[in-house]
Amino acid sequence: EAGVTQFPSHSVIEKGQTVTLRCDPISGHDNLYWYRRVMGKEIKFLLHFVKESKQDESGMPNNRFLAERTGGTYSTLKVQPAELEDSGVYFCASKEGNTGELFFGEGSRLTVL
Amino acid sequence: AQSVTQLDSQVPVFEEAPVELRCNYSSSVSVYLFWYVQYPNQGLQLLLKYLSGSTLVESINGFEAEFNKSQTSFHLRKPSVHISDTAEYFCAVSDRYTGGFKTIFGAGTRLFVKA
DSSP states (O other): OOOOEEEOSEEEEOTTOOEEEEEEOOTTOOEEEEEEEOTTSOEEEEEEEETTEEEEOTTOOSTTEEEEOGGGSOEEEEESSOOGGGOEEEEEEEESSSSSOOEEOOOEEEEEO | OOEEEESOSEEEEETTOOEEEOEEEEOSSOEEEEEEEEOTTSOOEEEEEEOSSOSEEEOTTSOEEEEETTTTEEEEEESSOOGGGOEEEEEEEEEGGGTTOOEEEOOOEEEEEEO
8 A cells, every 4th residue: 555655855946936745645544734844843733634624724834835635635735935944844644533643755855045 | 732842852872772762742631642753764654652541652663652641741762772773753742632633743852873
């Protein structure tokens, strides 16, 4: 069974450009999460989808970030326009129920120059 | 609001020595507690978890953690480490108030095992 996959693994863009990160969760997992880790700090919660609905987006930094999960399958996280402080590793995770473990992708490293 | 504090950012230790990675959390309600591990160039994977019942939980590779409610701690221990345990370890908490759906992570502890 395929795990959580993320694309791209690394993206380098200029300040002001747009980047879209993609996450394919484990098939059948209704819960999909985005997290971000900046330079050795904590892995910070961004948002949580249940199927195609945003259950909790309290961690989204600002309106330059847009997450979607059309059809309740894969998800995208778009940053537009990117700023220097958006650099970091963006992790996607999925899980079945509420007490089950989170299954993580390998992360998408974003570098904004 | 929940938070997780991992008291050590880096822990160097010699092979076969014991190790303890410390984790404290704050939450006003009952919690679920987790340790995740990230090996180089890989995603995070679950090491062990506490949901209920026995406060001492173990992993398949010899790690254990004990839930201490009075001290709000969930320290991770191993009596004898191997080179292959070199990785970054993350403590995490989710609370029963949100049904366990939102998991909050600490800043991680890098464990370096030296020969």
